[in-house]
């Protein structure tokens with residue numbers, strides 16, 4: 071039995087893409103807190119926030135984190151998961167935490183290239199690159215403090231997976 075691996079970082083850093091590949095490489099299960107939230111509520115993040123507000127959304131996000139936590143599982147977390155200190159403590163205590171770090175312009179570019187269906191409106195209506203800069207300035211210290219390991223997320227997904235395996239000393243010979 072091995073501890074869960076939590077992937078943290080801003081939207082677009084590759085938590086879902088890398089998480090799925092990492093879970094396959096390790097023979098682990100994969101789970102995604104945003105996806106879990108949508109399945110259990112049958113609503114999108116935007117809908118939950120619109121009807122219940124951010125505070126309620128954050129509480130539900132914390133519940134999702136706890137619900138998906140299991141051994142031998144790679145867990146992609148929502149970009150704002152680190153905003154609650156209790157979530158950060160929970161992840162550090164229950165598993166290994168990896169920050170996928172990339173600069174805001176790269177993240178914005180990736181999100182702009184996503185298919186229409188996967189796009190979400192920005193929180194403020196400002197250009198996504200600007201908004202992403204502000205989000206990272208606020209959250210980078212939280213991601214850094216929470217993570218056991220930081221990985222450069224600007225490499226190919228395959229390289230990111232390799233680096234995670236190396237940093238966890240799970241690399242195969």
Ligand code: ADP
Nearest residue numbers: 081082083084085086087180184223225226227
């Ligand atoms: P997250 O789950 O962190 O929001 P995703 O895995 O959904 O991020 O990736 C966001 C977008 O960026 C997707 O279109 C994905 O194909 C692309 N992407 C993810 N990781 C990389 C990478 N290492 N290099 C280039 N593009 C990537």
Ligand code: MG
Nearest residue numbers: 085086087146
């Ligand atoms: Mg994702």
